[in-house]
Amino acid sequence: MHTDLVAALDIGGTKIAGALVDGRGRIQVRAQRPTPAREDGDTVMRAVEEVLGELGASPLWERASAVGIGSAGPVDASAGTVSPVNVPGWRDYPLVSRVRAAAGNLPVELIGDGVAITAAEHWQGAARGHANALCMVVSTGVGGGLVLGGRLHPGPTGNAGHIGHISVDLDGDVCPCGSRGCVERIASGPHIARRALENGWRPGPDGDTSAAAVAAAARSGDPVAVASFERAAQALAAGIAATATLVEIDIAVIGGGVGKAGDVLFDPLRKALRSYATLSFVRHLTVAPARMGTDAGLVGAAAAALAKRPDTAAAGV
Amino acid sequence: MHTDLVAALDIGGTKIAGALVDGRGRIQVRAQRPTPAREDGDTVMRAVEEVLGELGASPLWERASAVGIGSAGPVDASAGTVSPVNVPGWRDYPLVSRVRAAAGNLPVELIGDGVAITAAEHWQGAARGHANALCMVVSTGVGGGLVLGGRLHPGPTGNAGHIGHISVDLDGDVCPCGSRGCVERIASGPHIARRALENGWRPGPDGDTSAAAVAAAARSGDPVAVASFERAAQALAAGIAATATLVEIDIAVIGGGVGKAGDVLFDPLRKALRSYATLSFVRHLTVAPARMGTDAGLVGAAAAALAKRPDTAAAGV
Structure with missing residues (x-):
């Protein structure tokens, strides 16, 4: 057999x-x-x-x-x-x-x-060949996982890499998890859309108020839509930089619906990473979109x- | 031989x-x-x-x-x-x-x-017997290290666990490292003292404006001194919770001069950890003072x- x-x-x-x-x-x-x-x-x-x-x-x-x-x-x-x-x-x-x-x-x-997701990206996707990587899903929620020393690092309970619920804004908005200023509370798709709407962005005739619609508006140069993605990118950068500073990753792979937004996310993300990932051993950190579907x-x-x-x-x- | x-x-x-x-x-x-x-x-x-x-x-x-x-x-x-x-x-x-x-x-x-420091605490100190631990020095600066899966995790360059320079306040004060709102920028001894002085605390006749003097004032009930330690504890809690959420540690050991402050640090730290370490797999995290001298x-x-x-x-x- x-x-x-x-x-x-x-x-x-x-x-x-x-x-x-x-x-x-x-x-x-x-x-x-x-x-x-x-x-x-x-x-x-x-x-x-x-x-x-x-x-x-x-x-x-x-x-x-x-x-x-x-x-x-x-x-x-x-x-x-x-x-x-x-x-x-x-x-x-x-x-x-x-x-x-x-x-x-x-x-x-x-x-x-x-x-x-991390196991898949490390095996066959964007983290392949990287000994130390963070892979993230940025979607309705924000999740993730870690590869350390060439191996998947699930942690004792299988939850390691839970970057969506680290606080990058200790006085920030309360998160449903009970903490404040979590990465997910700033960078998830629903929060990108909520922030754009709160700041005056209005959807097109189809009434689509998703983060994908905000991404389309940002690509057309809508400043409120651009700003909402920049804020999400800032929170992601702070969280990715924190992860790199703690465990020395050399690549962060970003998938999920928000990860598909392309340059309107990745351009401000790379810029923000230069601000938050400053120490010598994290400065060369790269970010890449996920490759697995x-x-x-x-x-x-x-x-x-x-x-x-x-x-x-x-x-x- | x-x-x-x-x-x-x-x-x-x-x-x-x-x-x-x-x-x-x-x-x-x-x-x-x-x-x-x-x-x-x-x-x-x-x-x-x-x-x-x-x-x-x-x-x-x-x-x-x-x-x-x-x-x-x-x-x-x-x-x-x-x-x-x-x-x-x-x-x-x-x-x-x-x-x-x-x-x-x-x-x-x-x-x-x-x-x-982490290797020492894990070998013979407060992290002994713990398979997953963060050990910190909170002093003039804030440093640290990690034990993961029962072994020291120095990372490829030997810097892993550098918790002093993760951002817990992404819009916060600029840190000498170039980032903003780093744990060290809020929780180090000099910043505990600076914050107390800025908010009206005054040293005794000996003119001692160290964090140790602020700790003594906090023990005597001085509200400004207490508040400065509470703010440091909040930043440490956010950083420790982030570390636990990312790599599943079960104990955080705190040494260094500020770690010696005792209850004026550890009481608000344990309280703040209940706010920031909320997910099921980090909720049982404990903190302990360092044991190695x-x-x-x-x-x-x-x-x-x-x-x-x-x-x-x-x-x-």
């Missing part, structure tokens, strides 16, 4: 995606369900079981040797539980044991979704599972 | 200390010179050579198998050079090759002074040298 595949789960507040992934990160079989995020915990789990059941119906399933899970956080890899902010039915939910039971007792590896969570979860198999070495993960 | 000792150097802006240290961290021989910090680079180096010469005159020297250096930063461990902010004659100064030449070609291990830099430099010897394992370093 070949065991050259792993199963991967990417669990978010909107969808639960699953796949069988080979040792080179190629997705062979897919399954997906919407996340019943407002339902009770067992109902959410049934959606996960349906995804696993669909994968299990594939003739390739018998070649799967492990399951990797990248989940919305916080997670607790040491306890095998998850408590995703946007899935209230899951609080300290024993996801690892439930998945193991549903997957015929295969070994299960759990990491946070930001860590999964929407499958990054699945590929990263697979990478984490592959890295735990004794007979396999997913490159650098 | 026994090779159970290492030589250690602790190089700061005020003094250059040296020692022969045994495998249990006990100092067997000492030497010290004032740092001629305003002189040219070779003059500073001559003081280092005098310290090494004095150690070399000991009959124990022949048992030394390596030299560990903890230096004021920034350092560049990969290049073997140092550029201490407060020793302007040393810029990219090839300290490692110079020390190797002066020490009979023994292997030389270079780390930043914050990393050295003024020899921490020497003991930590020795630990780093011992950890690099193939035949030795300094506990957990």
Whole structure:
């Protein structure tokens, strides 16, 4: 029997995606369900079981040797539980044991979704070849993960790299997490849009008030839209510089919807980094857009599972 | 010939200390010179050579198998050079090759002074037994180092854990490093004293305007002195919480002169941490005063040298 595949789960507040992934990160079989995020915990789990059941119906399933899970956080890899902010039915939910039971007792590896994205970018994306990297998702929320000394650094509970909730403005606005002035509270898509609207930006005839619409306005030179992206870039720069100063990363990779804004984000971000990343050992830090697409969570979860198999070495993960 | 000792150097802006240290961290021989910090680079180096010469005159020297250096930063461990902010004659100064030449070609291990303190606290002090720790020196400046996954994490250049220069106030006062709102700019001893004076605190008849005098006033209930320590504690809490959120530490150890202030620092610090360290995986973070005394830099430099010897394992370093 070949065991050259792993199963991967990417669990978010909107969808639960699953796949069988080979040792080179190629997705062979897919399954997906919407996340019943407002339902009770067992109902959410049934959606996960349906995804696993669909994968299990594939003739390739018998070649799967492990399951990797990248989940919305916080997670607790040491306890095998998850408590995703946007899935209230899951609080300290024993996801690892439930998945193991549903997957015929295969070994299960759990990491946070930001860590999964990082595993994917380090394996095959923009952080490939970098021994020390921060990978971020800047979207509805802001998440991230770290590669240190050439290896994924999930931390004891699988949440390391949670850059969205470090404070860069200690007297700033209260964040839903309870802290103040978090990077996410300034740089997420909804906050980019909110700040533009508060300062007088108005959407076009289509009424689109998303961060993508603000990005389009910024590209057309709208000064309020430009300023809102500059403020987001400033917060991201302070957070990235803090990370580099603490753990010596040499690249920050930015994905997610806001990461796709292009120059209206990256130009002010590179400028702001020159202000905040000043010490000799962080001054050469670069930033780059993410390269992995929407499958990054699945590929990263697979990478984490592959890295735990004794007979396999997913490159650098 | 026994090779159970290492030589250690602790190089700061005020003094250059040296020692022969045994495998249990006990100092067997000492030497010290004032740092001629305003002189040219070779003059500073001559003081280092005098310290090494004095150690070399000991009959124990022949048992030394390596030299560990903890230096004021920034350092560049990969290049073997140092550029201490407060020793302007040393810029990219090839300290490692110079020390190797002066020490009979023994292997030389270079780390930043914050990393050295951390090695000492993890080996024998307040961080002992903790797999993930931040150790800080809060004094004239603010420095630090990290233990991750049970091991010292110096980073590629030996500067990781440089918490004094992460921004917790992105619109805040300009720091000499060029950034804004750095932890050091708010929480160092001189800034605690400056803030108290600016807000109306006045020293006693002895004219002492040090942070220690502000701490004494705070203990007596002076509200301006209390407020200055509270502000320092807030900045330290934001920085410590950011570190925990990024790399999942479970203890922060605080040494240095300001760390000796006791409850006037630690009470507001623990309170502020409850505000900034809010996510499930950082909420149980504790803070503790440092346990190693003024020899921490020497003991930590020795630990780093011992950890690099193939035949030795300094506990957990």
